[in-house]
Amino acid sequence: MVTETLETIPSTGELLDRVATLRTDAALMDGYAQRLLATAGALTDRAVAPVWGRPTLEQQAAACTTAAEQLRTAAEALLAHMRAGG
Numbered sequence: 001m002v003t004e005t006l007e008t009i010p011s012t013g014e015l016l017d018r019v020a021t022l023r024t025d026a027a028l029m030d031g032y033a034q035r036l037l038a039t040a041g042a043l044t045d046r047a048v049a050p051v052w053g054r055p056t057l058e059q060q061a062a063a064c065t066t067a068a069e070q071l072r073t074a075a076e077a078l079l080a081h082m083r084a085g086g
Contacts, residue, residue: 015082022075026068033064 010018040057043049 012082015078019075019078022071022078026071026075029064029068029071033061033068036061036064 036057040054040061043054043057
């Protein structure tokens, strides 16, 4: 027996909530990137800091920045999809 599942379409309000969540998450990722860069900067010229510390923190900050950009892009794409009528 084959059972067909009907997909439920989120309401406009639910989609707008998801856009808001994506934007909030993007802002959080930007904040994480700033914190990582601040920590990397604090390690500059510290003899006790591991040699890999600063580059690793900078790489992670770059990844956070990329994630923030992707989250914003997803939010804008969802809005465009909604405006086009889904």
